[in-house]
Amino acid sequence: MQHLLKATTFLVAAALAAPAFAQDDGGRLDIVVQPEPPGLMLGLVQNGPTQLVAGDIFESLLRYDTDLVPGPSLAKSWEISDDGLVYTFHLQEGVKWHDGEPFSADDVVFSADVFLRETHARLRASLAYVDKIEAPDANTVVFTLKEPFGPFINAFETGTMPIVPKHIYEGTDFANNPANATPIGTGPFKFDKWEKGSYIHLVKNEDYYIDGLPHLDEVFYRVIPDAAARAVAFETGEVDVLPGGSVENWDIPRLAAMDNVCTTGKGWEFFAPHAWMWLNNREGPTADKRFRQAVMYAMDREFMKDVVWNGYGKVATSPVSSRTNFYSDDTTMYNHDPEKAKALLAEMGYDGTEVRLLPLPYGETWQRWAEAVRQNLSEVGINVQIDSTDVAGWNEKTANWDYDMAFTYLYQYGDPALGVSRNYTADRIKKGSPWNNVEGYDNPELDAKWAAAATMVKPEDRAKIYAEIQKEIVDDVPVAWMQELEFPTIYRCNVQDLVTTGIGINDGPRNAWIKK
Numbered sequence: 001m002q003h004l005l006k007a008t009t010f011l012v013a014a015a016l017a018a019p020a021f022a023q024d025d026g027g028r029l030d031i032v033v034q035p036e037p038p039g040l041m042l043g044l045v046q047n048g049p050t051q052l053v054a055g056d057i058f059e060s061l062l063r064y065d066t067d068l069v070p071g072p073s074l075a076k077s078w079e080i081s082d083d084g085l086v087y088t089f090h091l092q093e094g095v096k097w098h099d100g101e102p103f104s105a106d107d108v109v110f111s112a113d114v115f116l117r118e119t120h121a122r123l124r125a126s127l128a129y130v131d132k133i134e135a136p137d138a139n140t141v142v143f144t145l146k147e148p149f150g151p152f153i154n155a156f157e158t159g160t161m162p163i164v165p166k167h168i169y170e171g172t173d174f175a176n177n178p179a180n181a182t183p184i185g186t187g188p189f190k191f192d193k194w195e196k197g198s199y200i201h202l203v204k205n206e207d208y209y210i211d212g213l214p215h216l217d218e219v220f221y222r223v224i225p226d227a228a229a230r231a232v233a234f235e236t237g238e239v240d241v242l243p244g245g246s247v248e249n250w251d252i253p254r255l256a257a258m259d260n261v262c263t264t265g266k267g268w269e270f271f272a273p274h275a276w277m278w279l280n281n282r283e284g285p286t287a288d289k290r291f292r293q294a295v296m297y298a299m300d301r302e303f304m305k306d307v308v309w310n311g312y313g314k315v316a317t318s319p320v321s322s323r324t325n326f327y328s329d330d331t332t333m334y335n336h337d338p339e340k341a342k343a344l345l346a347e348m349g350y351d352g353t354e355v356r357l358l359p360l361p362y363g364e365t366w367q368r369w370a371e372a373v374r375q376n377l378s379e380v381g382i383n384v385q386i387d388s389t390d391v392a393g394w395n396e397k398t399a400n401w402d403y404d405m406a407f408t409y410l411y412q413y414g415d416p417a418l419g420v421s422r423n424y425t426a427d428r429i430k431k432g433s434p435w436n437n438v439e440g441y442d443n444p445e446l447d448a449k450w451a452a453a454a455t456m457v458k459p460e461d462r463a464k465i466y467a468e469i470q471k472e473i474v475d476d477v478p479v480a481w482m483q484e485l486e487f488p489t490i491y492r493c494n495v496q497d498l499v500t501t502g503i504g505i506n507d508g509p510r511n512a513w514i515k516k
Helices: 002-016 048-054 105-119 121-127 150-154 227-235 249-256 289-298 301-308 338-348 364-379 391-399 444-454 459-476
Strands: 028-032 062-064 070-072 075-080 086-091 130-137 140-145 189-195 199-204 218-222 261-264 274-279 313-315 355-358 384-386 405-410 479-485 489-492
Touching: 028 227, 070 075, 086 105, 105 121, 105 130, 105 140, 150 444, 189 218, 227 249, 249 261, 249 489, 274 289, 289 338, 289 364, 289 479, 301 313, 301 364, 301 479, 355 364, 355 391, 364 384, 364 405, 391 405, 405 479, 444 459
Parallel strands: 028 218, 355 384, 355 405
Antiparallel strands: 062 070, 075 086, 086 140, 130 140, 189 199, 199 218, 261 489, 274 405, 274 479, 313 479
């Protein structure tokens, strides 16, 4: 794929070229992290707060811009063979781990082939396509696949394939290695201190391999449990950045209107958070496709977007986000149509059986969203009981299929084969996890299409199959798609270049600087 190699070379040149204007060096950035991470060893923990902080400490081979185009990170260039089976990465030179030890291709092989195969379930699914990973020399890594896997080039994001130090983890109990408490990476910032319940402090990596980066001297991730208190901390200048989801939606317009305050919805393109309600396909009224279609027609999702989410986001029309590769809009559009909903309920003989709705326990916004759904459904005769619980209760109920309808949102990771199919194929129906096919949708014909699309080499062939999948699955309504979520980042306007990639603040401090 000569065109890909040329594009890669261009990206490297662009990334390493001198800036068009001078950036100011120095200073400190205070960023809210909520909730407090359970740990910072990114190879072991991949939840959102961990990725937010550890994305400054660890790196992978590539970064992805807001159009999901791969660019250099620990790899400075790469080639993909014409048959889609061999991925060759040429690594940056002079890279050091934070403890001063040299980084090499051996670290990449150990991370991907040993450490992450054991610890990282989501990556493990992609690595199942890999036959072998080799290091022909200290600066080259070669991944050879068993069969083509179209989205493999998207698997080298920091949270997906964090590279960990072989010299620290080889031969140890990964989960209990003492280094987990003081993580060591190759990233632009080093771990300094974690004051539990208060802050996590990172300091500039003076030996970072890209000249001139990072600009900042230090970053504090501030732990402030209460949403209202986080808003006050920003108003008073105690913090500089509120990542998406840090405050309730109704506070965003007020904070955004303050002097020297900017907002952006960018930086979520790689994750493309997609919200829906799981509809239990196994039993009760929700097992009938007509009931599930009635739910879609009954909801005024535009109203919910505009009122509950203050206009942030977009009504979802497919299991694939419009920000994710291979999205198709050639699907049934479920506009707000209560009469259609009533007709479908009458056709199936719905008798008013109560259905339980489980909100997502992530704040008042989600409770209001559940109330809006209950109101819409009651207007067409569906009897809804809201079954509220805490995070632990939500995890338990969804993982054990103890619900009728349940709110959730999941990331898509730039490609349907990485973040979408896992929610709809029968091989992902497994009790005990709230991150897979929880609704119990079973469609062997579509399972075959999901599998075929993942292994096609040509993007146009994959696009055709994914369009067919979306058209059919939207008619089945295994879940009630709600919204492509937008979580605006709120920050001081003198903070420059904070969001430059498709994962936003998770690796934003690398390039960020404070205008003086």
